[in-house]
Amino acid sequence: MRICLMGFGAVGQGVAKVISLKNDYLKEHYGLELKLVAVTDSSGAAISQDGLDPDLLLKIKSETGKVSNYPEAGIENIDGINVLDKVEYDTMVEVTPTNIQNGEPAKSLTIKAINDKKDVVTSNKGHLALFFRELIELSHQNGVEFKYEASVGGAMPILNFAQETLPGNEIKSILGILNGTTNFILSRMTIEGSSYEQTLQEAQQLGIAETDPTQDVEGIDAACKTVILANSILGIDCTLKDVQVTGISRITSEAIDLAKKEGYLIKLMAEVSPDSLDVSPRLVKQDSPYAVDGTLNMATLKTDLADEVTVVGLGAGSVETASAILSDLINIWKSQK
Amino acid sequence: MRLNMVIELLDVPGQLLAALEPIGTLGANLVTVIHQREIKTERGLIPVQITIEGDTETLDLVMNKLNELGFRVIEVDGNILKETINTILIGNIVDRDVKDTMDQINQLKGVRVADLSLKMSEEPLHSSARITVEADFGKKKDVLAKIQNIGKSKDFLVISEV
Numbered sequence: 082m083r084i085c086l087m088g089f090g091a092v093g094q095g096v097a098k099v100i101s102l103k104n105d106y107l108k109e110h111y112g113l114e115l116k117l118v119a120v121t122d123s124s125g126a127a128i129s130q131d132g133l134d135p136d137l138l139l140k141i142k143s144e145t146g147k148v149s150n151y152p153e154a155g156i157e158n159i160d161g162i163n164v165l166d167k168v169e170y171d172t173m174v175e176v177t178p179t180n181i182q183n184g185e186p187a188k189s190l191t192i193k194a195i196n197d198k199k200d201v202v203t204s205n206k207g208h209l210a211l212f213f214r215e216l217i218e219l220s221h222q223n224g225v226e227f228k229y230e231a232s233v234g235g236a237m238p239i240l241n242f243a244q245e246t247l248p249g250n251e252i253k254s255i256l257g258i259l260n261g262t263t264n265f266i267l268s269r270m271t272i273e274g275s276s277y278e279q280t281l282q283e284a285q286q287l288g289i290a291e292t293d294p295t296q297d298v299e300g301i302d303a304a305c306k307t308v309i310l311a312n313s314i315l316g317i318d319c320t321l322k323d324v325q326v327t328g329i330s331r332i333t334s335e336a337i338d339l340a341k342k343e344g345y346l347i348k349l350m351a352e353v354s355p356d357s358l359d360v361s362p363r364l365v366k367q368d369s370p371y372a373v374d375g376t377l378n379m380a381t382l383k384t385d386l387a388d389e390v391t392v393v394g395l396g397a398g399s400v401e402t403a404s405a406i407l408s409d410l411i412n413i414w415k416s417q418k
Numbered sequence: 419m420r421l422n423m424v425i426e427l428l429d430v431p432g433q434l435l436a437a438l439e440p441i442g443t444l445g446a447n448l449v450t451v452i453h454q455r456e457i458k459t460e461r462g463l464i465p466v467q468i469t470i471e472g473d474t475e476t477l478d479l480v481m482n483k484l485n486e487l488g489f490r491v492i493e494v495d496g497n498i499l500k501e502t503i504n505t506i507l508i509g510n511i512v513d514r515d516v517k518d519t520m521d522q523i524n525q526l527k528g529v530r531v532a533d534l535s536l537k538m539s540e541e542p543l544h545s546s547a548r549i550t551v552e553a554d555f556g557k558k559k560d561v562l563a564k565i566q567n568i569g570k571s572k573d574f575l576v577i578s579e580v
C-alpha cells in the first residue's frame with residue numbers, strides 16, 4: 082500500500098515509527114507492505130515513488146526540522162494539494178493540525194484525495210466536526226474508504242469497536258471522558274488540592290497542555306469528538322455548533338473538595354445521545370467506570386443488548402495515536418482483499 | 419402480609435421473568451402483576467406493579483434480592499421512594515443566593531433540600547456550594563432543570579451528577 086503522509090508532527094512521526102517497527106510483522110501476517118511515497122510538513126515535502134526510508138525521515142526531521150531536507154527527494158514550499166498530483170499512491174494519511182474555523186488544510190486535501198478515488202485515514206477532528214456528512218457522503222459516492230479511528234480518543238478503541246465488535250447492538254448513548262489534558266488537570270487538582278491555574282501551568286511544563294490550552298480546557302476538543310461519535314455511531318446529523326459546551330476553567334479546588342466529601346469526582350464528561358450533545362464538568366462516583374485518572378480517556382456505550390460496555394485507553398501520544406491509524410490501514414487492506 | 423410495589427424494568431425480553439423469579443424461589447406468593455409496556459418512567463423504563471404475599475421475613479428477603487439483582491423499586495405500598503441528587507455550584511455565591519436557591523428548589527413538589535455545604539474561596543467570585551436534594555423518584559429531571567435555570571440566572575457554574 083502506497084501512502085501519502087500529510088503532516089509530520091507528533092502523530093505523523095509516530096506513523097513513521099510504527100511503519101519502521103512493524104513492517105516485517107505486517108508482511109508476515111497480512112501480506113501488507115506500507116510504503117511511504119510522500120511526506121509533507123509546513124516546509125514542503127519529500128517525494129519518492131520508490132519509497133522513503135521512515136528512519137531517515139525521522140532523523141532528518143529531528144535534526145533539521147524539515148522533511149524537505151530529505152536527500153534528493155526533498156522539495157521546498159510545495160503545497161499538499163500539488164504533492165497529491167505529483168505521486169501515485171493508494172491511501173492518504175492526513176495528520177495536519179486540527180482547525181475548527183474552516184477545517185483546512187485537511188478539508189481540501191481530503192476532498193481531493195477522495196475525488197481522486199483514494200482511501201483516506203485521518204487523526205484530525207476539525208474538518209470532521211464541521212463537515213462530517215459532506216465528507217462521508219463524498220467518500221460513499223466515490224466508493225472509497227474514509228476512516229478516522231484516531232480522531233476520537235487516540236489509542237482508545239471506540240469507532241471500529243462499536244461498528245465491528247458490537248454489531249447488531251443499537252447504541253443508545255455514550256458517556257465518556259474524551260480529553261486527556263483536562264482529565265490530567267482535574268485528576269491532579271483532586272490529588273494535590275492545587276488550584277486550576279497552578280495545575281494548568283504544571284501540565285504545560287510537562288507538555289501535556291499546549292501553550293494555548295483553550296481548545297482543551299474550554300471543552301472544544303471534546304466537543305469535536307462528541308460530534309464525530311454522534312454522527313458515526315448514533316447516526317445523529319450534527320456539527321460543532323450543536324454541542325452545548327462548558328469547560329473546566331471555572332473549577333476550583335474547593336468545589337473538588339466538596340465533591341470528594343460525598344464520594345464524587347469532578348470530570349469533564351461528554352454526553353452523546355439523541356436528547357443531548359453536551360460537554361461539561363459533571364459529578365461522577367469515585368468507584369464508577371468514569372473514575373479514570375491522568376491523561377486516560379474512557380467511554381461507556383449504552384447498548385440495547387450488551388447493556389453497558391466501557392472502553393479505556395490513552396487519548397494521545399505519538400505512537401499511541403499512530404496505532405489507531407495503523408488499525409485503520411490494516412482494516413482497509415483486509416477489506417480490499 | 420401483602421406488599422404492593424412498583425419496579426422499573428428495561429423493555430427487553432426476559433426482564434420481567436428475571437424479576438419475578440426470586441419471588442417464587444424465596445417462598446413468597448405472587449398475587450398480581452400489572453405490566454403496561456406503553457407507559458415509561460423518567461429513565462425510559464417500564465414501571466411494573468407487583469403485589470406479593472408472605473411473612474415479613476420473606477418479603478424482606480425478596481426486596482433485598484431484587485436490589486441485589488439491580489432492579490430498582492420505586493414505590494412501596496403507595497409511598498414513592500426518594501432519591502438523592504447532588505449538585506455543586508461555583509460562582510459569586512452570597513447568603514442571599516443560598517436562601518433563594520433553596521427556596522426555589524423547595525417549591526417543587528416532592529422535593530426538598532436535605533443538605534447544603536458552602537466553601538468560600540479566597541477569590542469571592544469563585545465560591546462553591548454543594549446542594550443535596552431529596553426527591554421523589556421521577557423528579558430528577560425537574561430538579562436538575564430547576565438548578566440549571568437558577569445557575570443561568572445567577573451566573574453559577576452548575577456541576578450535576580452524570
Ligand SMILES: NC(=O)c1ccc[n+]([C@@H]2O[C@H](COP(=O)([O-])OP(=O)(O)OC[C@H]3O[C@@H](n4cnc5c(N)ncnc54)[C@H](OP(=O)(O)O)[C@@H]3O)[C@@H](O)[C@H]2O)c1
Pocket residue numbers: 087088089090091092093121122123124146161176177178179180186204205206207231232234235396397398399402
Ligand atoms: N498528538 C496527539 O496525541 C493526537 C491524538 C489524536 C489526534 N490528534 C490529531 O492529529 C493531528 C496531528 O496532531 P499532531 O499532534 O501530530 O500535531 P503537530 O505535532 O502540530 O503536527 C502537525 C504537522 O502538520 C504540519 N502542518 C502544519 N500546517 C500544515 C499545512 N498547512 N499543510 C501541511 N502540513 C502542515 C506541521 O508542520 P511542521 O512540522 O513543519 O510544523 C506538522 O508536521 C491533529 O489534527 C490532532 O488534533 C493528535
